[in-house]
Amino acid sequence: MAPVNATDVNGSKAYVPVKKTLPEVEENGKSSKGYSYETLVETANFLLSRTSVRPRIGVICGSGMGSYWKEGSLAENITDPECIPYEEIPNFPVSTVEGHHGRLVFGKLEGVPVVAMQGRFHYYEGYPLWKCCLPVRVMKLIGVQTLIATNAAGGLNPNYKVGDLMIVRDHINMMGFAGNNPLHGPNDERFGPRFPPMNKAYNLEYRKIAKEVAKEQGIDNIVREGVYTCLGGPNFETVAELNMLKMVGVDAVGMSTVHEVIIARHCDMKVFGLSLITNECVTSYDHDSEANHEEVLDVGRMRQDTLRQYVSRLVQRFASSDDASP
Numbered sequence: 001m002a003p004v005n006a007t008d009v010n011g012s013k014a015y016v017p018v019k020k021t022l023p024e025v026e027e028n029g030k031s032s033k034g035y036s037y038e039t040l041v042e043t044a045n046f047l048l049s050r051t052s053v054r055p056r057i058g059v060i061c062g063s064g065m066g067s068y069w070k071e072g073s074l075a076e077n078i079t080d081p082e083c084i085p086y087e088e089i090p091n092f093p094v095s096t097v098e099g100h101h102g103r104l105v106f107g108k109l110e111g112v113p114v115v116a117m118q119g120r121f122h123y124y125e126g127y128p129l130w131k132c133c134l135p136v137r138v139m140k141l142i143g144v145q146t147l148i149a150t151n152a153a154g155g156l157n158p159n160y161k162v163g164d165l166m167i168v169r170d171h172i173n174m175m176g177f178a179g180n181n182p183l184h185g186p187n188d189e190r191f192g193p194r195f196p197p198m199n200k201a202y203n204l205e206y207r208k209i210a211k212e213v214a215k216e217q218g219i220d221n222i223v224r225e226g227v228y229t230c231l232g233g234p235n236f237e238t239v240a241e242l243n244m245l246k247m248v249g250v251d252a253v254g255m256s257t258v259h260e261v262i263i264a265r266h267c268d269m270k271v272f273g274l275s276l277i278t279n280e281c282v283t284s285y286d287h288d289s290e291a292n293h294e295e296v297l298d299v300g301r302m303r304q305d306t307l308r309q310y311v312s313r314l315v316q317r318f319a320s321s322d323d324a325s326p
């Protein structure tokens with residue numbers, strides 16, 4: 001649309017700039033396509049006023065991996081924790097899924113300042129994708145440079161066993177194929193470019209470090225590397241769907257992470273993804289078992305010590321590798 005020239009009340013020409021955003025309702029920086037940069041700066045400033053921790057790494061705890069604070073969760077190694085419930089954070093959604101506590105934990109992991117999300121937001125909860133990822137942009141605004149996104153996932157690769165960990169090498173954005181992308185809508189260049197590349201989404205150096213640490217900790221026999229995909233959920237997959245995903249090269253299936261990673265890469269954060277294989281995907285009609293969320297949470301509980309030790313060491317190694325790189 002061409003710029004509009006209007007005549008003001010005094011008869012002189014006034015320039016009316018073209019609004020470059022789509023014409024959806026925008027109220028106080030909040031619209032159906034996302035919150036404005038300024039609105040998220042308000043959220044970031046609120047957090048910075050509530051804690052003296054200045055995190056450089058952000059961790060998203062997957063289902064069952066972050067909610068057992070007292071019993072030994074991923075977030076439990078955080079020293080001098082300062083917890084902020086999502087309900088208290090301006091513009092934040094709230095967690096509605098069992099196994100997702102619903103708070104940010106600020107503190108130090110192995111001496112590195114971090115923030116952990118004990119509870120993430122999923123599309124199936126009713127949140128649009130941009131809202132599911134809103135915390136990632138807020139993390140960026142408070143100074144986080146690296147995102148560690150963990151998740152619980154079904155193992156589709158026949159070599160994977162329940163309890164294995166999968167370093168995410170890459171993802172397939174199935175929801176994006178259908179036009180549902182967290183970057184859909186007007187782009188604010190202050191976050192990142194209109195057309196971000198995604199071929200180096202999962203940091204190569206971090207993946208190398210993760211394999212080294214697995215060896216150091218004697219868990220390399222359960223640590224794999226593969227391709228993750230996210231479906232909208234909340235239902236688990238049919239046999240035919242899983243066989244289709246297997247054919248296109250998917251190793252693990254979940255309902256999160258992909259959109260968070262897209263948002264993190266859009267604003268130039270480094271990313272590491274880690275899936276806990278909580279169930280075997282059923283790819284045959286002869287198989288009797290059915291996926292269920294209780295099993296997902298149980299496996300999270302079973303692997304919490306391993307995960308805690310692994311992720312803590314990764315945080316330390318990622319931070320020193322970043323310090324060493326020019």
Ligand SMILES: O=P(O)(O)O[C@H]1O[C@H](CO)[C@@H](O)[C@H]1O
Binds near residue numbers: 062063256292
């Ligand atoms: O991806 P996270 O949050 O770890 O959780 C996974 O586990 C839940 C299903 O049991 C789904 O929410 C799926 O996405």
Ligand SMILES: Nc1nc2[nH]cnc2c(=O)[nH]1
Binds near residue numbers: 236254280291296
């Ligand atoms: N979509 C999906 N998400 C999961 N989260 C944990 N297990 C699964 C699974 O089998 N499928």
